[in-house]
Amino acid sequence: MEVGEVFKTLESNFPDGVKSIDIEGFDPSATIEASSLLEICSFLKSDKKLKFTSLMCLSGVDFEEKMEIVYHLHSLHYNHKVTLKVELPREKPALPSVVSIWIGADWHEREVFDLYGIHFEGHPNLKRILLPDDWEGFPLRKDHVDAEKYRGWTIRKVKEGYE
């Protein structure tokens, strides 16, 4: 199925859930509401004509004015792909976890939580995965400033202005 058709199916089934569709870009995507994320995802996975059984990638993006989560889905059955985006506010970003639909989302969501501080509600084990458990801050956020020390070790020896 062409990606445009997937978007049409989505729009007709979830008129309130789909916020906008970008068909022109390099990676055509549908921006959806966080509140209907679970509904849309289980539909995409279970619908006979779509069968998006594989979550290829789940990523976080920080746009400074907002946060975004991007889902890349693939159907091994039909070999078609679709990209979903969910926009979130920068303050206390949270959205439902899709681990109940694709088990592979587990570590992806933990990684996004680890580096961006985005909360995935309903995740079975939402804790840091790459950084140490006692780490403070979310380093991939654009406004992140390194601490001076971690456990007494100097984090950054270069002062601002050094080239």
Add this chain to the structure above:
Amino acid sequence: MSIIENKFRDNVIITSADKFMNWARLSSLWPITFGIACCAIEMMATAASRYDQDRLGVLPRPSPRQSDLMIVAGTVTFKMASRIKRLYEQMPDPKYVIAMGCCATSGGPYWKHGYHVMKGVDQVVPVDVYVPGCPPRPESLLEGFIKLQEKIRRESIATTQAA
């Protein structure tokens, strides 16, 4: 020399305890087997047949209890630093450390922006020889072993480690 004259047969060598111990130590430097980033690939190349570090008596051991040398071959992240310290503490004395590559020496490519990289493993373990490079070629690491051997040759049982 009157006591030992005519007492020993041929093929008996007389030397000082210092020289004998140093010779034994420097001829069997056993590094603990672990690599933490890309430098470890060059370390493996040094151990393989083309460069053959075994001809210097350098033979990787699988356990810290059997090792007297630690080659820190790679990027030391803060999460890894405490593990490296633990490994170092498990090694019996006398023990030596080679910091291989600019990551282990100073943070290397992560010097400016690596929020997660320790700027030099000498913050956690005492380093005897620094081998520069990103990564150092096997010849450089061999040179590092030879430098360490020179250092051990100057040791004395009166002091634990050469200055």
